[in-house]
Structures are given as structure tokens and as C-alpha cells.
Amino acid sequence: MKDVITLLKPRFLSFKNKGLLKNNSGRGYKLALFGFFGILFWGGIFIVSFRVISYFKGIEGFGDILAYKLLSMILLTFFSLLIFSNILTSLSKLYLSRDLSLLNSMPVPIYKIFIARWIESTVDSSWMVIVYTIPVFISYGIVYRAGFIFYGNMFLVILILSVISAGISVVLIMIVVNFVPANRIKNIFIFIGLSFFLILFFAFRFLRPERLVDPEVFSNVLFYLKSLKSPAPLYLPSTWVFDSMKATLSGHIMEGMFHSVLSLSWAGVMVCSAIIISNYYYFNGVSKTQTAQVRLFKYSYSGRRFPIFLPRFCRALMSKEIRTFFRDQTQWSQLFLIAALVVIYVYNFNALPLEKAPIKTIYLQNLLSFLNIGLAGFVLITITARFAYPAVSSEKDAFWLVKSAPIDLKHYLWIKFFVYFLPLFVLTEILIIATNILLKVTFFMMVLSVVDIFLLVPGVVSMGIGFGAAYPDFKSENPAQTVTSFGGLMFMMVCAVYVGAVIIIEAEPVYRLFMANIKGNVLTVFEWVWVLGSFTLVFSLSIAAVMVPMKFGEKRLLKMLI
């Protein structure tokens, strides 16, 4: 055990020593900001789950059945998430970490290295899932007026389920890594996991859950759910945890304890099995992972020039950016996810029951179209955060090549800007035009939406590149995660304020123009001044949104030590 603790110490010490860094004055502020958003999100989950469970329980006749059905589904989802998260984290921690060569050279038995790494991996992959599902279970306790034993048991069974998930995942990985290289499994698994999620998401969306607001449809659904009395599969650990929680919720303490102990014993079996298997298979898998990946499609250098009309340094940086982007398999799944997001987004507008609304359809269509500019803006922010914001950090340690090359950082950043601006511009315009066609908006609203997006996209992309350059993390193993840093948060907040400001500035003038257009009225001189003033303000704001962040990023990047 002493060796395992020693192996875990670097992790504790690196965390502790973060506070010792010089120039770390903003750390407290960052922690407070992240803490605030974390607590806000936690509180949101608690309020929503409390209301849903209270509502379900209150349905006469089969409230309990529905509430327990929901609990069973939540636990199954919780278990699946833990398995998915554990597989990805254990692949990284146990097979792909940079310090594994150092660890394996140490005079420590391999199973102890495995245990230390596995503990780290389990904690890393489970803590967030646990923290953000606890408010749901607490809501159950409050709604069902459960005693203290429920809460104590709840924490115990959640931890047990985490250990079981970690055990199942790691045993699976240890076997598979012997046949397929770890990095390839990771990519394949992300792809499969994402596809599975999207299929479920599409299935759910195309079922049109909004129809449940219709009392007739809802009563049919309730009747169907009531008929679903078949128990959850007995072989699933989430079912044992469900049985334990259900028993303690309804006051059957002994029965609850029985199921908890049953789960605990299986967790023990998983831990022992994983350690025994690691002694035979873990090192072999690590060795296999050390060998270089074979390139699937190899071709000779063609000398093809891309794109020929640009200056040479632009061509060099653009082709490098595009090649490295598409050859990184982790980006593929993200592109896949965006395609799904676009389909769902457009479908949502197609499924809107506008004819049932109490407001006149033409007003509602155009109001939605106007609000849709803001909504598309937020979709744009999300995609920019995922792709454009990490663009500078994705240079990683090779950034010295840019700094030592005879090019200006200003040009380098503007090339990054255009690489991401073009696809994001096309994507957002497609979103806005397609949804406007579905909404059958007026010509005026169509033009306004297209022009607004034309102004918003450069601003948001510029903020992505600019803030990404101002707060880069060249040491990050996964640059996409840099958006969760202080700079990423700043980027998202400033972008949200920018998009919101554009919508607010335009709201009243657009309303007046629209009404004048519909009713055939003529605007007064004052109204014209207001309209022109607002659009000039939006235009100026958009120009500033493009120029200022790029300059800010360039200045900070220039001073950066690498």
C-alpha cells in the first residue's frame, strides 16, 4: 500500500504546488468564478429534478410507479455514463500518459502501478458524474421524506456503483488493448459512443416530446408507462443500486441494506479481478501501446499547391492547419456531432406547432425569426468555442516554429481567423436561411437575418481566435479542453454579451420597421433616425468585435514565454 500511496503523491503534490506558482494572483478569482458557475448548475439540476419528481409523485394512482421508473432510468443512465467515462479515462491514464515510461522503469510491481493509476482514473472519471447526479437523488429523498439512512446509503451505493463501473471498464480495456492499439480504441470508442448517443437523441427528438403538453396524448403515455411493470434487468449493477435506493426510500431499511451489501460484494469481486488480471495483461498492453501507429492511408508527396492565389506563407499555414485538423481523428466525431446538431436545430423549427398558438401566425413567425438570430449566434459561439478557440493552443509545443519563422504574428492570427471564419460563416448562414424558409418569414426578416449573421460571425470567430491567442495552453494534451479555462470562460461571456447586445439594440427598430411594412405605414423622421442609429451602432460594434480581440490576442501572444 505504501508504494501505491507514493505513486499517487505526484498528483497530490502537483495540485498542492499550483498555489506556489509565481504570477498566480488570479487563481482565487478563477476558482471563485468556476465555483459560482458550478454551484449555479448544481442548483439548477436540483430545482428541475425536485419539480419533476414532485410532479410525478403527485399524479394520482400511479405517481410512485412513474417516479421509480424515472429513478431506474436515471441510475441506468448514470451507470452507462460512468462506464463510458471510465473507458476513456482509463485508456488515457493507464496506457497513453506521457509519464508511463518513467513509472514502468521503477522497481515497483506492475500491479501496484496499475492500482495507483486505476485509482486516479476512477476518481477523475467519476467525480463530476457523481457531483451532478447527487442533487437528483437528494430530491428523491426530500420528495419521499426519507430518513437519514437513505442519504447515507445513497452516498455508499453511488460510490459502489462507481467502483463497479471502473472495474468493468478497466477489465474490458486490459483485454482489448492486447488486440487493438490504445489510441485507436479511444477514437473508435468515442465514435461509437457518440453515434449511440445521437441515435438515442434523434429517436427522442423525432418522437416529438412536446406533444406531451397535449392532455389527450399525455394520458395515453401515462397509461402506457403504467403498463410497463416489467422489472429492470437483474444482472445490471444499476438495478441492485435501484433496489437498495427504492427500499430505503420506502422505509424498508433491512431490504435496502441487503441490496447495498450485495453491490458492495460485487465491487470487491471487480477490484480483486482487475488487480489479478493486471498482473498478467497490463504491462503487455502498455508495451504494445508504445509502438508507433501504422498509417492507414500512405501516399507520396504530390507537390500540389493549395490554394494557389494566396501568398506562400498563407498557403503554408492554411494547408498545415487544414491537414493537421482533418488528420486528428478526435475532430471527426466532433464534426459528426455538429452535423447532428444542425439537423436537430432545423427539425425543431419544422416541428413548431405555430398554427395552434394564440398569436397571429405572421407575427409569431417573424418574432421567432428575429429571436432565431440570437439563437443561431449562440450555436455559433458553441462551435467557435470547440474549434476556433483552441486553434492557437493546438500548436502545442511546436509553436516555436511560428515564433522563429519570418512571419508576423498578426498575419498568423488572421490566417487562423479565415480558416475558421469561412466554414462557420457558411454553416451559420445555412442554419438561419433554412430555418427562415421553414418559418416562411417576410423578405425583410430574411435579409435582416442574413445581414446580422454576416456581421456576427466575424466578431465571434475573431473573439475565439483572439481570446485563444491571449490565453493559450501549449502544454495541454487535449487543446479542445482549453475552452474550460479562464480564457475560454471569458470568451463565452464576452460573446454572449456581444450577441445579446446586437439583438437588444435592433429589437425596437426592427419591430417598427416590420410593423410599418405589414401595415403599410410610413416611419416618422425620429423613427428613421433611430433605425439608422441602431444599425450604425450594431455595425460599429461588429467592427470593434473583429478588430479588438485580434489585437488583444496578438499583443498577449507576442509577450508570451514559450
Add this chain to the structure above:
Amino acid sequence: MIELINLTKKYNDFTAVNNLNLVVEKGEIFGFIGPNGAGKTTTINMMGGVLAPTSGFVMICGINIQNHPKKAKSKIGYIPDRPYLYEKLTGMEFLKFISDLYGVDENNFLYRSREKLRLFSLSEWADDLIESYSHGMKQRLIMAAALLHDPEVIIVDEPMVGLDPLVINMVKSLFKQLAKNGVTIFMSTHTLKVAEDICDRIGIIHKGSLVATGTAEDLKSNIQNKSADLEEIFIKLTEE
């Protein structure tokens, strides 16, 4: 030609390089040695334009690198101590990338890149992704890339780390040949034997300051021991 004029770099209260003054003539190979943390890599990074000095200047072929970075950098072949590259490019694509940034004649690119790849024994790996290269292969690729645009000045940090004896020998001969052709080479190294073998002059840096410069003979007379080798001189001049 390289000139360092009152070059200073401070990180908060810590002075990494302190008022360095040095001239390396055209066609000269200058060896820069010193203990760990003496300020060698910081100096080299400032010379390569990767790091801005706190005060002082770096002149490359008479051009101030702070005032005219593009012009000065186009004359440099910069080779850092750690071979970090774009892992998702192939060796050949990386050379093309560098040749486009440095403006190597496009019509000659294929010939020149193949010649460099052959020189550093990388021809058969040219179309493989850099992520599959070993440390030594990456180091060789960086050297090939640094020589692609015929630099007038080569700034190299620990050139022999990760290279096998055959390549070390080849690099030594290559540097001597380049210097003969008028290329100025500034080289930091811990391998004192290499410094002794190929450098015209050697500078010893300690705690950010240049404590001695000159030929190996000059340094020997500096410590008043004609029979001392470079290792003894180094220890004598840098001991606490």
C-alpha cells in the same frame, strides 16, 4: 555575423541573462557552454527571435531582430534543443511548410528537400507522419528544415542530443563545411568534446554572464594552466 549588445533577460526578479556583449564573425563557429540554468537556452531563444529581451539588442547580419524580425529571421536556421514538430504532417509536408515560410525557390524545392532528407538519412521516412518518428529522427528533420533555405546564420541549441555517432560525425563535418562557405554558427552544447573539435571560439556563460571567451588556447591561459583540457577549464571557471 551575430552581435549581442548589452543583452539582458529578466524573469520577474531573476536575471537569466545579464548584459551579454559578444560578436561572432562571418564564417565562425562559436561554442556556447555553461552549467545547467546558466542562461544558454534563453540567449539562444532571444537570438532566434522566439523570446524578446528585457533590454539590449540582437543583430543578425547587421539587422536588429527586434526592429526587423521578418528580415532577420529569414537569415537564420534555428534548431532548438527539443524537437517539437507538427506531428500530423509527413516529413516532406513539413519541409514544404518550412520552405513556404522561408521563401525557398519553389522550382527547386523537390530537389533541395530530397537532398536534405538524403543527407540526414530520412528519405525512406519522407511520407510518414512525424508522430511515428523517433526522437533522433525528429532532431534530424529539424536540422534538414533549418538548412533548407541556405541560412547565413545557424543558431543551434544542443545539436547532438539524440543523434547516433554516425550522424554526429556527419553534422560536425557539415558545420565545418558550412562555416568554410561563410555561414556563421552559434552553438550551445554540453558536449565539451564537440565544442573543442569544431568551434573556432568558445564562450563560457555562468549565472547569466559571460565569464570567458576565446579560443581553447586563450581559455587555458585564462586559468594559467597550459595543459588543462576544456573540461578542466569549464569546471575551474564555473565552480562555486
